[in-house]
Amino acid sequence: PDPHTRRKFRTTLRMYSHLHARPVPRATHRTVIHGRRVHPMGSQFRMISASNPSRGDQSPLIPLESPHNILFPATESKETSVLNFDDPTTAFQSKSNQELLRAWLVFKLCSFRPLVQHSEGLLALSRKIFGNTFTNWTVKKTFFAHFCAGESGDEIQPVLQKLRKYGIGGILDYAAENDVAPDKESKWDAQAPATPATTSSIPLAPNPAMSNHEVQVATQTEKRSEHRKDVISAHVYSYSGEEECDKNANIFLNCIEAVAPNPDSFAAIKITALGKPSLLERISVVLLAVRKLFGDFAHDGQVTFPQFSSKLEKLGVKLNDEEKKKLFERFDSDRKGTIDYINWTQTLQLQDLTTRALFTKERYDVESLARSGGLPLLDEVDTQLFDNMVKRVEKVAAAAAKAKVRLMIDAEQTYLQPAIDNFSLDLQRKYNKEFPSIFTTYQCYLTWSKQHLLNDLERSRREGWMFAGKLVRGAYMVLERKKAEEEKYTSPIWPKIEDTHKNYNECIELVMKEIHRSNLLIASHNQQSVETSIAYMNKNQIPRDRVFFGQLLGMADHLSFTLGQNGYGVFKYIPYGPVDEVMPYLIRRAQENTAMMKGADHEREMLGQEIKKRIFNFGR
Numbered sequence: 001p002d003p004h005t006r007r008k009f010r011t012t013l014r015m016y017s018h019l020h021a022r023p024v025p026r027a028t029h030r031t032v033i034h035g036r037r038v039h040p041m042g043s044q045f046r047m048i049s050a051s052n053p054s055r056g057d058q059s060p061l062i063p064l065e066s067p068h069n070i071l072f073p074a075t076e077s078k079e080t081s082v083l084n085f086d087d088p089t090t091a092f093q094s095k096s097n098q099e100l101l102r103a104w105l106v107f108k109l110c111s112f113r114p115l116v117q118h119s120e121g122l123l124a125l126s127r128k129i130f131g132n133t134f135t136n137w138t139v140k141k142t143f144f145a146h147f148c149a150g151e152s153g154d155e156i157q158p159v160l161q162k163l164r165k166y167g168i169g170g171i172l173d174y175a176a177e178n179d180v181a182p183d184k185e186s187k188w189d190a191q192a193p194a195t196p197a198t199t200s201s202i203p204l205a206p207n208p209a210m211s212n213h214e215v216q217v218a219t220q221t222e223k224r225s226e227h228r229k230d231v232i233s234a235h236v237y238s239y240s241g242e243e244e245c246d247k248n249a250n251i252f253l254n255c256i257e258a259v260a261p262n263p264d265s266f267a268a269i270k271i272t273a274l275g276k277p278s279l280l281e282r283i284s285v286v287l288l289a290v291r292k293l294f295g296d297f298a299h300d301g302q303v304t305f306p307q308f309s310s311k312l313e314k315l316g317v318k319l320n321d322e323e324k325k326k327l328f329e330r331f332d333s334d335r336k337g338t339i340d341y342i343n344w345t346q347t348l349q350l351q352d353l354t355t356r357a358l359f360t361k362e363r364y365d366v367e368s369l370a371r372s373g374g375l376p377l378l379d380e381v382d383t384q385l386f387d388n389m390v391k392r393v394e395k396v397a398a399a400a401a402k403a404k405v406r407l408m409i410d411a412e413q414t415y416l417q418p419a420i421d422n423f424s425l426d427l428q429r430k431y432n433k434e435f436p437s438i439f440t441t442y443q444c445y446l447t448w449s450k451q452h453l454l455n456d457l458e459r460s461r462r463e464g465w466m467f468a469g470k471l472v473r474g475a476y477m478v479l480e481r482k483k484a485e486e487e488k489y490t491s492p493i494w495p496k497i498e499d500t501h502k503n504y505n506e507c508i509e510l511v512m513k514e515i516h517r518s519n520l521l522i523a524s525h526n527q528q529s530v531e532t533s534i535a536y537m538n539k540n541q542i543p544r545d546r547v548f549f550g551q552l553l554g555m556a557d558h559l560s561f562t563l564g565q566n567g568y569g570v571f572k573y574i575p576y577g578p579v580d581e582v583m584p585y586l587i588r589r590a591q592e593n594t595a596m597m598k599g600a601d602h603e604r605e606m607l608g609q610e611i612k613k614r615i616f617n618f619g620r
Contacts, residue, residue, distance in 0.1 A: 090562050106143055111604075148577070150576050151576065151577065151578050245388070252267070253396060268407070272416065274389055285376060286377070289375050297311045297344075304337070305337075327366065331344060397437070409441060411441035425459070441471075444507050446494075453507050467517060470520075470521040471522055527558075527602075549563055
């Protein structure tokens with residue numbers, strides 16, 4: 001037979017051998033639907049080490065419990081040869097010749113930085129000269145066709161079916177976005193005290209200096225329109241009222257219901273879709289004040305009873321000696337005679353820092369500390385908005401847990417993240433006891449991300465719930481660095497990309513060491529990180545139903561299709577929606593490719609190799 005026929009025969013034989021030589025994991029048959037306008041790939045704050053707060057990111061992982069109670073069956077994972085992620089035939093076997101040429105063209109256009117930087121203006125100019133119909137048709141046939149699955153639910157089905165054929169699950173993402181004006185400054189914004197609200201220098205050790213950023217950020221609320229312009233790889237929600245938040249919650253519920261029949265399903269949400277962003281910012285102010293108060297109480301990362309009693313008196317908390325001892329014992333949940341940072345944040349909860357008509361009798365002592373004047377409180381209006389947000393988040397999380405759907409809570413900007421982390425942690429405590437339903441997102445370009453991860457692993461061990469995390473590099477680098485420069489504080493982003501890569505890989509290994517009680521989603525387009533993860537899984541016989549991989553539709557196909565064809569759990573985030581409404585998403589995809597040209601160049605080279613191969617074979 002001719003070379004083309006021989007190649008098709010070899011490909012068919014390889015697929016047949018793979019499918020019938022061993023069982024295909026359930027992960028290869030998953031379809032997941034994602035909520036609308038949700039960031040497809042996913043900021044954490046630096047937390048104190050339970051063992052030594054002054055050591056920061058250098059603190060070792062506290063040993064976790066032995067794997068005596070494994071959630072999933074310990075499926076055997078035999079060591080295999082290194083996967084070849086550089087084979088164009090495997091990477092692009094699902095693409096037609098026309099799709100190959102389109103993909104190469106899209107990546108080539110993304111390599112022209114001026115074109116991408118001025119894309120919004122060029123689109124506006126095209127609409128003015130050629131009209132909306134021609135402009136939308138051009139975009140639909142190029143960028144839209146490459147990065148999106150279609151305009152409606154019916155149009156995306158062929159894309160999902162094609163991905164399933166190659167062992168890849170789908171996370172559907174309704175990518176249409178609104179761009180309404182930010183909500184007006186509230187009374188709280190105008191009267192907020194100058195307390196810390198970000199995480200660049202959280203005061204965990206005794207008497208640390210506060211950064212200018214932490215002092216100023218309490219009044220830097222709701223600059224969403226200005227900040228969103230530098231976010232290139234995340235959906236941004238705008239607040240237009242509580243009714244809109246209710247609608248978003250219903251969309252998430254519909255998504256969970258749709259994916260529930262599929263085994264090992266995933267869904268994802270953004271907390272900013274379910275409440276007022278400026279409220280999340282003010283909640284972050286309150287939570288970081290709680291962390292600062294621990295620094296005021298603690299010495300060498302621990303609080304003894306004499307220190308505790310003395311500080312309560314200085315704060316003006318009116319409790320007798322018996323009530324003080326009872327309050328200390330409430331914080332000292334593991335009865336070791338001292339309070340560490342995890343004890344502190346586990347006991348002093350956000351609910352204690354709201355403004356309500358009556359004290360809760362069973363938490364009177366904690367609320368007395370909260371209302372001593374040493375901490376800011378949410379006012380009555382914000383308390384009501386907070387309660388509304390809690391109801392929405394709880395409703396979505398409960399539906400996911402009941403359906404055994406893994407729910408990923410995406411990370412956002414650092415000035416919102418403490419509040420988002422608080423929601424995620426509360427949900428994990430409630431719903432991750434028997435099944436890893438709630439996933440926290442860790443942005444590893446942040447210098448404190450590894451310490452945050454260590455603390456959450458320790459929390460899950462102490463409190464007895466399953467850890468679940470999604471690791472991303474991060475989506476807000478330009479925004480965070482610009483904000484740090486403008487407000488003259490140290491950037492929370494690692495200074496070099498190599499530092500981010502190193503931190504990302506180290507975080508992967510930390511979770512994999514505790515995989516007997518954890519689930520992990522590695523959301524990455526970085527080949528070296530994926531290869532390192534696969535090698536670690538094979539070496540340590542880690543079950544493939546506990547570690548998952550994720551990439552965007554139209555990007556990193558050489559990773560996704562190679563993983564899928566070799567039986568690993570891999571997902572594509574699949575955006576869809578009307579062309580004109582998806583424009584902001586498409587612009588960010590183009591910008592993201594420009595910002596990551598090293599990886600895009602490699603993929604474009606592979607596309608060129610496959611195109612040449614097909615032309616050569618066709619000519620013969």
